[in-house]
Amino acid sequence: MITEIITEDSIGKYIKVLKNEEIFGILNGRFSCVGACDEQTGLPQGILSAEIHMEYIQVRRVYVLPGYQEEDVAAELLEIITDLPEELKQPILYYEVEDLVDESLLSRYGFTEVKCGCSLIEGDLEHYKEIKAPPMNFSIGTLDQASPDMVRAFILASDYDKFLQIPDGYPDATRFSDGSLVIMAHGKVIGVILLEEMDDVIRVPYIHAKSNVALLYALYVLRKVLLSEYSLKARVQFLMRDGIGREAIRVLMDRGVEKKIRMFRYEG
Numbered sequence: 001m002i003t004e005i006i007t008e009d010s011i012g013k014y015i016k017v018l019k020n021e022e023i024f025g026i027l028n029g030r031f032s033c034v035g036a037c038d039e040q041t042g043l044p045q046g047i048l049s050a051e052i053h054m055e056y057i058q059v060r061r062v063y064v065l066p067g068y069q070e071e072d073v074a075a076e077l078l079e080i081i082t083d084l085p086e087e088l089k090q091p092i093l094y095y096e097v098e099d100l101v102d103e104s105l106l107s108r109y110g111f112t113e114v115k116c117g118c119s120l121i122e123g124d125l126e127h128y129k130e131i132k133a134p135p136m137n138f139s140i141g142t143l144d145q146a147s148p149d150m151v152r153a154f155i156l157a158s159d160y161d162k163f164l165q166i167p168d169g170y171p172d173a174t175r176f177s178d179g180s181l182v183i184m185a186h187g188k189v190i191g192v193i194l195l196e197e198m199d200d201v202i203r204v205p206y207i208h209a210k211s212n213v214a215l216l217y218a219l220y221v222l223r224k225v226l227l228s229e230y231s232l233k234a235r236v237q238f239l240m241r242d243g244i245g246r247e248a249i250r251v252l253m254d255r256g257v258e259k260k261i262r263m264f265r266y267e268g
Contacts, residue, residue, distance in 0.1 A: 001045065003076055006033040013037065014044045017065065019199040022049045030174045031060070034080050036073050048077035052090070053167045057081070059094040074102070078109045082266055092266040093163060097259040111264040117242045118164055121249050122201070123256030126232035131252070133220045135213075138185035140221050143171065146182040146189060154189040158208045161241055163263070165206045179225055183214050190214050193222055201235040202226065207245060215245075219252065 006014055011026060014035045018026075025031030032052060036045045046064035050057055059081060064073045081092060094111060097120060103113075143151065152170045160166050171180070176194045183191030191209030195202060204222075209215035226236065238253065240246045250258070 001036055001071065001073065001076060002039050003034060003036050003080055006035045006047065010035070013042070014047055017044045017047050017063065018049075019061070021196075021198055022047075022061070025049070025051075025174075028174050030172075034077055036076055045071065046073040046077060048081060050081060051167070056091040056093050056163075058163070058167065059092060062094075074105060075108070078105065082109050082268065084268075089268050092268075093263060094266075095164065095261050095263040098262050099259070101262050101264075106264050109266065110268075111266045114263050114265045116164075116261050116263040118161060118261045119240055119242070119246075120237045120259045120261060121240055121246075121253050121256045122235060122237045122259065123253045124232060125202075125226055125230055125234045125236050127253055127255040128223050128226070128236060129252050129254070130223060131216060131220050133217060136217055138183055138190060138214060138217075140181055140183050140218060142178055143173075143176060143180040143182055143194070144178055146184065150189045151182060151192060154192060155206070155208070159241075160206060160208070164239060164261070165241075179229070181218055181222060181225070183209060183218055185214070191218050193218050201237050202230065203237045203239060205239040207238070207249075215248075 004010065006026060008027060011023065022031055022033060026033055030051060031049050033047055033049045035047050037043060038045060044065065045068040048062050049060045051060060062074050062077055094106065095116065155166055155171065156169055162169065171194060175196060177197045180195045181193040182189055191214045192206065193204060194206040195204055209218060238249045240249055
């Protein structure tokens with residue numbers, strides 16, 4: 001087995017293993033990815049993708065192709081990320097829905113579980129209930145139509161998860177979709193819904209508004225925006241923190257499935 005950093009030059013070898021967001025992430029510098037390939041055939045065996053944030057490294061995905069699980073490919077990839085040179089070392093975070101966590105492997109490499117308190121509520125777009133739009137006394141537009149400083153100030157003043165929702169304290173334009181929504185009233189930001197368009201799912205990692213009326217209208221508009229771009233069978237995920245708007249989303253996506261997220265940390 002050979003392991004290597006996936007670069008723009010070697011990306012073609014792993015093209016069938018990488019997700020689109022990982023491919024674009026490598027090209028724009030947002031993702032760092034390590035690949036494992038067969039030493040004799042040169043065929044890919046698996047990948048590990050990660051994002052380097054200001055205070056930590058987040059492992060986004062560890063994936064091993066069918067047929068190579070017995071060859072300890074995942075272990076080799078984790079060995080690399082946990083054995084970085086001293087000048088590159090930071091705490092490493094890994095989170096995943098509970099039914100996909102390989103706890104024994106993570107424990108083997110020194111990861112310990114930390115409190116998370118987040119879950120994903122997921123369902124088809126057709127399960128997203130239509131709600132009656134409340135009276136509108138504010139404007140709503142996309143993320144690129146609002147002042148980045150005003151949006152950031154609004155997010156920083158809210159109660160958000162700095163690891164899963166807004167890692168570096170600002171809405172990264174390379175991460176969030178142009179379809180993300182900003183609600184304005186009297187020249188001020190009063191609500192934000194951020195979207196991530198991933199390969200197999202549309203994720204909503206952050207929702208916050210200063211009033212229930214503004215939030216309801218934003219959710220009403222969000223449904224219309226998604227229906228204009230995606231089929232009814234498109235998968236939608238809401239990343240929710242315990243006790244913060246969770247029940248409202250459960251009602252909105254009453255046929256959706258809730259999956260608890262587990263988080264693990266490595267200090268080195």
